[in-house]
Amino acid sequence: MKSRELHSTLTADATLRLTIDDVDLGEPGADEAIVAIEAAPVNPTDLYLMLSMADLGRAKVTDGTLEAPVSPAVADIFAGRLGQPLVVGSEGAGTVVAAGSSGQGMVGKRVGVIGGTFATHRKVPLRSLRELPADCTAEQGASWFVNPMTALSFVETMRAENHAAIVHTAAASSLGQMLVKICAADHVPLISIVRRATQVEQLRALGAEHVLDSSSSTFGQQLGDAIAATGATLAFDAIGGGTLGAQILHAMERVASRTMKTFSHYGSSTLKQLYIYGSLDRSPTQIARTFGLSWNVGGYLVMNALRKLGPEAMTRMSGRVMSELTTTFASSYQHRISLEQLLDPETLRRCAATATGEKSLLVF
Amino acid sequence: MKSRELHSTLTADATLRLTIDDVDLGEPGADEAIVAIEAAPVNPTDLYLMLSMADLGRAKVTDGTLEAPVSPAVADIFAGRLGQPLVVGSEGAGTVVAAGSSGQGMVGKRVGVIGGTFATHRKVPLRSLRELPADCTAEQGASWFVNPMTALSFVETMRAENHAAIVHTAAASSLGQMLVKICAADHVPLISIVRRATQVEQLRALGAEHVLDSSSSTFGQQLGDAIAATGATLAFDAIGGGTLGAQILHAMERVASRTMKTFSHYGSSTLKQLYIYGSLDRSPTQIARTFGLSWNVGGYLVMNALRKLGPEAMTRMSGRVMSELTTTFASSYQHRISLEQLLDPETLRRCAATATGEKSLLVF
Numbered sequence: 001m002k003s004r005e006l007h008s009t010l011t012a013d014a015t016l017r018l019t020i021d022d023v024d025l026g027e028p029g030a031d032e033a034i035v036a037i038e039a040a041p042v043n044p045t046d047l048y049l050m051l052s053m054a055d056l057g058r059a060k061v062t063d064g065t066l067e068a069p070v071s072p073a074v075a076d077i078f079a080g081r082l083g084q085p086l087v088v089g090s091e092g093a094g095t096v097v098a099a100g101s102s103g104q105g106m107v108g109k110r111v112g113v114i115g116g117t118f119a120t121h122r123k124v125p126l127r128s129l130r131e132l133p134a135d136c137t138a139e140q141g142a143s144w145f146v147n148p149m150t151a152l153s154f155v156e157t158m159r160a161e162n163h164a165a166i167v168h169t170a171a172a173s174s175l176g177q178m179l180v181k182i183c184a185a186d187h188v189p190l191i192s193i194v195r196r197a198t199q200v201e202q203l204r205a206l207g208a209e210h211v212l213d214s215s216s217s218t219f220g221q222q223l224g225d226a227i228a229a230t231g232a233t234l235a236f237d238a239i240g241g242g243t244l245g246a247q248i249l250h251a252m253e254r255v256a257s258r259t260m261k262t263f264s265h266y267g268s269s270t271l272k273q274l275y276i277y278g279s280l281d282r283s284p285t286q287i288a289r290t291f292g293l294s295w296n297v298g299g300y301l302v303m304n305a306l307r308k309l310g311p312e313a314m315t316r317m318s319g320r321v322m323s324e325l326t327t328t329f330a331s332s333y334q335h336r337i338s339l340e341q342l343l344d345p346e347t348l349r350r351c352a353a354t355a356t357g358e359k360s361l362l363v364f
Numbered sequence: 365m366k367s368r369e370l371h372s373t374l375t376a377d378a379t380l381r382l383t384i385d386d387v388d389l390g391e392p393g394a395d396e397a398i399v400a401i402e403a404a405p406v407n408p409t410d411l412y413l414m415l416s417m418a419d420l421g422r423a424k425v426t427d428g429t430l431e432a433p434v435s436p437a438v439a440d441i442f443a444g445r446l447g448q449p450l451v452v453g454s455e456g457a458g459t460v461v462a463a464g465s466s467g468q469g470m471v472g473k474r475v476g477v478i479g480g481t482f483a484t485h486r487k488v489p490l491r492s493l494r495e496l497p498a499d500c501t502a503e504q505g506a507s508w509f510v511n512p513m514t515a516l517s518f519v520e521t522m523r524a525e526n527h528a529a530i531v532h533t534a535a536a537s538s539l540g541q542m543l544v545k546i547c548a549a550d551h552v553p554l555i556s557i558v559r560r561a562t563q564v565e566q567l568r569a570l571g572a573e574h575v576l577d578s579s580s581s582t583f584g585q586q587l588g589d590a591i592a593a594t595g596a597t598l599a600f601d602a603i604g605g606g607t608l609g610a611q612i613l614h615a616m617e618r619v620a621s622r623t624m625k626t627f628s629h630y631g632s633s634t635l636k637q638l639y640i641y642g643s644l645d646r647s648p649t650q651i652a653r654t655f656g657l658s659w660n661v662g663g664y665l666v667m668n669a670l671r672k673l674g675p676e677a678m679t680r681m682s683g684r685v686m687s688e689l690t691t692t693f694a695s696s697y698q699h700r701i702s703l704e705q706l707l708d709p710e711t712l713r714r715c716a717a718t719a720t721g722e723k724s725l726l727v728f
Contacts (some may be wrong), residue, residue, distance in 0.1 A: 077654060080624060081627040241653075265442075265445075266665050284652045285650075285651040286651075287649040289648070290441060292663065293641075294665070295663045296661070299631075299657035303630075
């Protein structure tokens with residue numbers, strides 16, 4: 001079976017090249033299926049892989065190939081991908097058009113897919129597919145994985161690692177909104193930190209109890225109060241750079257130290273955990289270490305978290321996503337684009353303007 | 365039974381006060397002993413608790429009380445200790461002079477002690493005592509815990525957390541020298557990072573194979589080579605501030621990514637772990653996050669590590685320390701001081717000059 005796939009290649013001379021190529025997928029193996037992709041969101045992580053911070057202002061399109069320069073420092077970060085045409089697209093939804101012997105019952109079904117979804121067709125292992133509810137469109141199911149599974153994994157990780165509440169930054173994001181709804185439904189105390197006053201009301205309207213505006217002059221005091229009220233010792237941070245993560249750990253330690261019976265200059269024995277899952281600010285994370293020695297800051301990737309949580313948790317989580325696709329996990333898109341438009345610099349710039357909160361959906 | 369104890373008190377007006385007070389310890393309970401302390405080292409961590417960064421240049425001694433000002437910002441860090449007279453001293457050695465019913469066999473024995481050792485006598489739980497070898501003096505046993513148990517805990521943690529080798533910074537320290545000897549004996553690959561060329565030879569003479577001078581122009585290249593040679597994915601850092609920790613994680617990722625079959629912009633799946641156990645540089649830890657999402661940076665305290673490793677490991681470790689007190693774990697002291705001299709600003713300044721590599725021993 002044939003597919004047309006987007007390929008992103010970084011060449012040795014620091015040029016990013018995007019092409020759409022015809023690929024023969026062959027026939028599906030016994031445990032495989034071929035899915036005709038119908039919709040795939042253009043997530044920030046997809047753009048990061050696809051564009052590798054190329055300078056779109058200097059992009060040229062010739063004979064169906066987009067080329068744009070990448071700075072040498074950036075090319076160094078991506079040294080591992082030099083010369084390899086990479087497929088792009090974290091997630092999407094489509095219809096099974098062929099399947100191996102163990103998947104005949106899936107043919108004709110609408111499913112959620114992960115990986116390589118910026119393509120007309122994709123050959124995938126049957127076990128990676130998730131069937132969409134019967135009344136669900138491909139557009140409704142396209143963003144079934146990245147944001148929903150990450151948001152659910154925060155709550156699962158909280159339970160698995162014995163924390164009582166969650167702090168979340170850049171919390172007005174789609175993911176942050178889903179997390180508000182999950183935590184409200186599950187009675188998990190959540191502190192949402194946003195960066196603009198208008199976003200406070202937006203999250204309150206979704207049922208959030210603790211929403212803090214980090215641009216407020218009283219933010220530090222409010223953060224301490226909310227941590228004291230919830231007992232939060234776990235934070236998920238999408239920002240990465242700067243001092244906010246350390247400020248959260250510091251506030252957690254101040255609360256923990258209030259209940260210490262004897263002073264220790266090593267701080268409280270309460271473990272304070274910060275997971276960094278995004279890099280909205282690419283500058284270094286600044287850890288001032290004013291919170292004793294019981295703390296941990298780690299990178300967080302949903303795939304690694306799912307591996308730790310185990311297959312049972314993963315099945316439970318994806319089942320919940322599918323049953324709440326049009327409520328808790330509903331996504332909205334401001335732009336619909338075609339595969340060919342991914343080679344248009346103007347379209348790419350619009351997709352990359354994530355600060356606007358707008359999102360593009362690739363449709364076939 | 366009577367004791368004379370050093371007490372360190374931080375007052376609400378940001379004054380640090382040191383006194384030596386008579387205390388009645390009472391009689392030991394059934395599971396307790398009273399130890400006459402004979403020797404206790406003045407460790408950097410003890411000075412940090414005892415002095416809390418007070419300005420010794422403005423210290424005044426009146427009627428057996430030393431007073432020195434502490435800056436308001438520092439006083440804020442130590443808010444939890446305001447008004448409490450704290451005992452000081454992490455470790456020491458002495459002779460059991462009294463014991464409860466279950467410890468009669470210990471009376472007259474020379475033992476290692478932890479906690480509150482800047483005192484003539486100390487009442488402690490029997491189970492916290494470690495008997496010194498028969499031919500061992502109190503001076504030889506005084507530093508039995510902090511450096512030896514921390515160094516051993518690094519190797520135990522490496523095994524428990526499935527790493528194959530260790531990177532250690534500020535590695536010319538007493539602790540670093542012990543670690544070199546442990547790793548050589550146990551065939552554990554170790555990369556020692558020092559800050560001066562002269563220290564390279566010093567560690568080589570102890571049997572170290574990989575010793576890197578971070579002031580060398582080829583340090584980055586050497587670090588990558590040593591990590592490739594050893595497979596190190598674990599580092600213990602005594603410096604804390606600055607960029608060295610992130611540089612180590614970056615070098616680990618470069619090595620890990622060489623064996624990746626398919627490129628991922630999330631980096632390798634190899635977990636890279638940095639533990640920060642000291643703060644020679646008190647400035648913020650700068651984490652540039654150029655090493656994917658499988659990484660972890662955490663505070664490290666030997667007591668927490670021992671709790672995780674469990675009582676069996678702890679018994680094994682302290683047994684080894686006792687049997688190698690005069691070899692692997694030998695400490696040397698440049699100054700011997702009395703309890704009363706801890707109230708002398710000039711003596712305190714000399715104790716605090718840790719950069720010289722000199723160490724003081726409190727003797728009774």
